[in-house]
Amino acid sequence: MKHLFYSSIDRMALTQGRMEKILMASLLLNLAGFVSGPIISAVFSVGAASYGFQAIVDNVKLKKFDKTQEKYVQKKFVDDE
Secondary structure, three states, X not given: OHHHHHHHHHHHHXXXXXXXXXXXXXXXXXXXXXXXXXXXXXXXXXXXXXXXXXXXXXXXXXXXXXXXXXXXXOOOOOOOO
């Protein structure tokens, strides 16, 4: 039971980190469209791309984590044949 609790917290932390990065990417994209200077707009766009890439990496980590946790889920009882 302890293992399930800690893996749930780990999954929640991965999901929250991914959502924060998506939010920051969205904010930076909105700022890039709002500012008038091309250099500042480009800086915000690069920042948004960076956070977007980090969110994609976190999504891959989350899928890998789920796949690893699936190995430890027991689908049948030991005596059930």
